[in-house]
Amino acid sequence: MRVVASVPFETVRRRFARAHPLELTHEANTNDEAEEHILHAQRTLGAWQRVVLDRDDLLRIVLPWHLGEGGERELVPASGLTVGQAAGRLRELGDTYARTNPVCARKLDRMTTAPFSALFLSARAVPGVDYAGLVVREGLIHLDGLHRALAWERAGRLTPGTRIEAFLAVPAGSAAADVRHRAGQDGD
Numbered sequence: 001m002r003v004v005a006s007v008p009f010e011t012v013r014r015r016f017a018r019a020h021p022l023e024l025t026h027e028a029n030t031n032d033e034a035e036e037h038i039l040h041a042q043r044t045l046g047a048w049q050r051v052v053l054d055r056d057d058l059l060r061i062v063l064p065w066h067l068g069e070g071g072e073r074e075l076v077p078a079s080g081l082t083v084g085q086a087a088g089r090l091r092e093l094g095d096t097y098a099r100t101n102p103v104c105a106r107k108l109d110r111m112t113t114a115p116f117s118a119l120f121l122s123a124r125a126v127p128g129v130d131y132a133g134l135v136v137r138e139g140l141i142h143l144d145g146l147h148r149a150l151a152w153e154r155a156g157r158l159t160p161g162t163r164i165e166a167f168l169a170v171p172a173g174s175a176a177a178d179v180r181h182r183a184g185q186d187g188d
Contacts, residue, residue, distance in 0.1 A: 001057045001140070004050045012038065012048050012120070012167045016144070019117055033130075034144035040126035041143055041169035049168045053119070053140075055158040058149055059084035061121065061140045064130040072100040076146075078133030083142075087153040104147070111151035116162075119145035122169040143169070 016038055042048075061083045066076040073093070076086055090097055090108075098105035120143040125131040134141070142149075145166075152158050 001054075002052045004052060007048050007050050007167065009042050009048055011050075012042075015118060015167065016120060034120065037122075037126055037128065037130075037143040038120055038169075040128060041120075041122040044126050045122065045124060045169040046172035047170050047174065049170055051166050051168050053164045053166050055160055055162050057140065058119075058158055058162075058164060059087075059153065061119070061142050061149060062134065062136045063142045063146055064125070064134055066104075066130075066146060073097060075101070075104065080134040080136055083149045083153060086146075087150055090150060090154055107147045108151045108154065111148045112155045112157075114148060114151070116152070116157075116164055117145075117148065119149065119164060119166040121145075121166050123171065124169075126169075140168070 016035065059082060062080050063076045063083060063086055064080055065074075065078040066086075067074055073096075075089065075097075081089065122141045122143050123138060125134045125137045125141050126143070131141070152162075
């Protein structure tokens, strides 16, 4: 992971809102839940960094509890899985997952060819039922982008040269940006 710059929360909020409209009309729009996770991260940690992740970083992102959009199979247990582990679970389930979790499967299919876009992460687990049972409480913790990250990995798009932008909530006071990388600019 490479830190590009510290960014103000307003930049994070603007980037999220632009890419995740709350009124977006598609099946199982969970943008409001993701926005709540981001607000929890702001209240809990208080600072943000714009970072660039490579494939290894992406596969280590810890995903919180995910019921598979109300399907029959829990994709990620309350204890959490990494993106790499959850992608492996999807491979093992094969076509069964689409039959038992059609809404989640459609989201994954839709994201397979979606352009790479910023993920939203936290350096620590945030308050909320989705994060309460996480075994791994620090590292790269998912706030938004589960379906995109899983779909990109499943489709083989996360190659060794892939770089993905992310916004990472960090404890206030630890967000010193590398001044050689546009420190003080919000990157917007």
